[in-house]
Amino acid sequence: MTPTSIRAQGVQKQYPGERGVQALQGVDADIASGRFISILGPSGCGKSTFLRCIAGLEDISAGALQVGGRPVQGPPDGVGIVFQHHALLDWRNVRDNILLPIEFAGKPVAAHADKVDHLLSMTGLTQFAHSYPKELSGGMRQRVAICRALVDDPSLLLMDEPFGALDALTRDQMNVDLQRIWLETRNTVVFVTHGIAEAVYLGDEVLVFSPRPGRVAHRIVVDLPRPRPLSIRETPEFGRYTREIRHLFSEMGLLTEAAHTAS
Numbered sequence: 037m038t039p040t041s042i043r044a045q046g047v048q049k050q051y052p053g054e055r056g057v058q059a060l061q062g063v064d065a066d067i068a069s070g071r072f073i074s075i076l077g078p079s080g081c082g083k084s085t086f087l088r089c090i091a092g093l094e095d096i097s098a099g100a101l102q103v104g105g106r107p108v109q110g111p112p113d114g115v116g117i118v119f120q121h122h123a124l125l126d127w128r129n130v131r132d133n134i135l136l137p138i139e140f141a142g143k144p145v146a147a148h149a150d151k152v153d154h155l156l157s158m159t160g161l162t163q164f165a166h167s168y169p170k171e172l173s174g175g176m177r178q179r180v181a182i183c184r185a186l187v188d189d190p191s192l193l194l195m196d197e198p199f200g201a202l203d204a205l206t207r208d209q210m211n212v213d214l215q216r217i218w219l220e221t222r223n224t225v226v227f228v229t230h231g232i233a234e235a236v237y238l239g240d241e242v243l244v245f246s247p248r249p250g251r252v253a254h255r256i257v258v259d260l261p262r263p264r265p266l267s268i269r270e271t272p273e274f275g276r277y278t279r280e281i282r283h284l285f286s287e288m289g290l291l292t293e294a295a296h297t298a299s
């Protein structure tokens with residue numbers, strides 16, 4: 037797989053209907069192949085909408101959106117997606133859940149056995165290959181979802197708040213694991229989050245979205261060496277990035293320091 041580039045120029049998305057909202061307005065982004073891009077923004081600003089447009093699951097209303105140099109018209113080939121809720125099939129064990137995209141693509145399942153073994157080992161799930169989703173913790177289920185998204189060697193991995201439902205400690209672990217996996221796969225990743233530290237820790241770049249209608253209000257290049265240990269979050273360099281982003285959110289009126297006291 038060769039990683040994929042993404043180019044958005046003036047992308048707009050208006051949801052249809054009487055109360056249809058303008059979710060995106062003038063999104064410009066130029067994402068080079070093999071980069072890890074964090075998209076950060078307040079709830080409801082259109083982050084998921086933008087991701088679904090890239091995935092070809094939503095049509096754009098205006099502008100231009102290219103994945104791998106081609107306009108998006110329906111789901112492009114070579115895209116893996118991980119959602120906040122793992123969406124595993126309860127009645128299939130871990131191995132068979134991971135193989136689902138291979139079956140859907142009509143590819144030979146047996147030929148992917150080694151690939152599944154490798155993914156299971158990479159994510160520490162080898163001994164759970166025959167377990168069912170309900171027998172796994174939340175973090176393990178998300179790991180299975182990541183394996184499933186990677187099984188067909190996607191050139192582009194789209195992740196929509198994949199760790200949003202996990203407790204803080206598991207989320208930290210998943211951040212470490214995801215970085216390790218990505219350093220091995222080196223595909224292009226677009227990772228949607230509303231966690232500032234998570235966005236900086238994982239990203240080569242952070243695209244900060246404005247409140248709805250969303251657009252890329254700021255692009256911050258995170259120039260920190262990899263692999264990044266979790267402790268990097270306590271360094272002054274890391275703090276400079278998170279401070280800068282918090283400042284941008286304050287400027288957009290999304291963070292205030294004034295005391296809100298309940299009377």
Ligand code: ADP
Pocket residue numbers: 051052056057058059077078079080081082083084085086248
């Ligand atoms: P975010 O991911 O940043 O939280 P979303 O992309 O989910 O934001 O939503 C952006 C806006 O678009 C919200 O106001 C949401 O209610 C609206 N929206 C999202 N999906 C749909 C849909 N299928 N139909 C109509 N409105 C939608």
